[in-house]
Amino acid sequence: MAVAPSxxxxxxxERQRRAKAAAAAAGFDxxxxxxxxxxxxxxxxxxxxxxxxxSSFxxxxxxxxxxxxxxxxxxxxPNQGDPILVVDMSVKANEIPVSNVVQADDVLPAVVKAIKDAKLAGKHIGVAGADALPWAAFRKIESDLQxxxxxxxxxxxDKLRSVKSPAEIAILRRASEIGSNAIEAMMDFxxxxxxxxxxxxxGLNALAREGAIMYNNFMASGRGGNAPVYIANEFPTFASKEPLEEGQWFGIGLSGIFQGYYFDHSRSKPIGNASHPExxxxxxxxxxxxxxxxxxxxxxxxGDVAKAGFKKLVDLGFSPHSDFSGLGHGIGLGWDAPWLVPDETWVIEPGMVLCVERTVEKHGFVGDFEETVLVTEKGCEKISKARIRRW
Structure with missing residues (x-):
């Protein structure tokens, strides 16, 4: 068995050092x-x-x-001094790159105390990830730190996470391999x-065997033509009871996580013989x-990447519009920058890992496709491996 990258x-x-430097440059304490x-x-x-x-709690x-x-x-x-990690469950000390770890069930007062201990009370603090914390919880922190x-x-x-280190790239390669194998097994079945x-x-069985988990799945099937049929479910997305039938199209968008790092792939196929519109x-x-x-x-x-993909769709007679207005996104420990949307000016750099995707529909026939690429010094390298065409 291959040794898992780490x-x-x-x-x-080093990430902490860079984050501190960026915080200081932005005017935060x-x-x-x-x-x-x-x-x-x-x-x-x-x-x-x-x-x-x-936290798995x-x-x-x-x-x-x-x-x-x-x-x-x-x-x-703090920009000056050691970081303090406040957690709600025990940690493995030899795996945590922070020497000062505070464990508390009542997390909010522990965070307030940590801010005071770091001599940041009354200072200007940048908040990364405020959308992850309930409004009432953040208000409690604010009220205790007048x-x-x-x-x-x-x-x-976002900036720090957008360009991956060699170790991160190794994990993302393995994540993409696991995701590709899972979607291959699903499409075969x-x-x-x-x-x-x-x-x-x-797919879930294939992921579990590799120590990976599903994050999200879009699954749909149907028929195109004069009386199109679209079969899908919302919660969960794979709960439709109608069995697949000959003459239908079928598509999967599968995303999951290995060692914290995401994969995201999409594929389509005909059920039985494919028609020309499919x-x-x-x-x-x-x-x-x-x-x-x-x-x-x-x-x-x-934005140039998005424009190129959308132009191709228009040239082929397809609408560039769908449920997602971009052509893709960065990927890493989540949906990373940059977003591949026409007005995005973010400059692409070597070491970025990008997912390029598009779902199209015409006369009730749906195509769904997504690949993952690593940006290199000369261009890019595809790291998703699932079979592309099944017709």
Whole structure:
């Protein structure tokens, strides 16, 4: 079995140093970095990025003084001095790149005390990840620290996280491989008579065997033509009971996590023999993604990538509009910068890992396709491996 890639304590400490320097350059005296964990994989990234900690305790409503802000680890990081990590459960000390760790069930007063101990009370603090903390919890911190100024500064962590280290790239390669294998198994299994849930079970099993988890899944099937049929469910997205039938199209968008790092892939296929309109939609989604990938190179702007993909769709006679207005996004410990939208001026750099995606629809026929690429010094390298065409 291959040895799992890992990130060293020294790399975490270097991230902290860079974050402090960025905070000082932005005029802050320090940072309050907030994450959410505990059964959620939406907003854990920032504290994991800087302090290698994820709380597996679920978020529950506050019942003070017994507990507060469960599932919300926070890192208090003064520009001058050592950071203080406030957690709601025990840590493995040899894996945490922070020497001062405070464990508390009642997290909010512990965070207030940490801010005071870091000599940041009454100062200007940048807050990274405020959207991860409930409004009432943040108001409690503010009310206990009168005279302290809090300003959102997500852009600091967004910038740091956008370019990956060699260790992160190794993990993302493995994550993409696991995701590719899972979606391959699901697409192989997707035949007439099988339900969305049965197909999802194949993917979940493939992920669990590799120590990975599902984050999100979009799954749909249907028929195009004069009386189009669209089959999908909202909660969960794979709960439709209608079995697949010959002559339908079928698509999966699957995202998941390995060692904290995301993968995100999409594929489509016909059930039985493919019709020409089906193939036209499948190929349009592929062509848009490939046009976007062709525009990826160091120095290009993220908006240029989106424009290239959307232009290709228009040239093929497809609408550039769908439920998601971008052509993709960065990926790492979450949905990372940059976002591939036409007005984005973010400059692409070597070491970024990008997902390029598009779902298209025409006359009820749907094509869905997404690839993951690593930006290199000369262009990009595709790291997703799932089969592209099944027709």
């Amino acid at each position: 990130i060293t304590i020294a790399e975490f400490q 320090g940072l309050l970095v907030i994450s959410r964990g505990g059964g959620s994989v939406d907003r854990y990234a920032n504290v994991l990025y800087l302090a290698n900690f994820y 679920p978020f529950i409503p506050d019942r003070r003084p017994d507990w507060s802000a469960r599932g919300h680890p926070m890192l208090v990081m 005279g302290t100024r809090f300003t959102p500064c997500d852009e600091i962590l 997707a035949e007439a008579g099988r339900t969305h849930g049965e197909i999802m079970g194949v 193939i036209e939609s499948f190929e349009a989604s592929i062509a848009a993604v490939e046009a976007g990938i062709a525009a990826i190179k160091p120095g290009a702007r993220a």
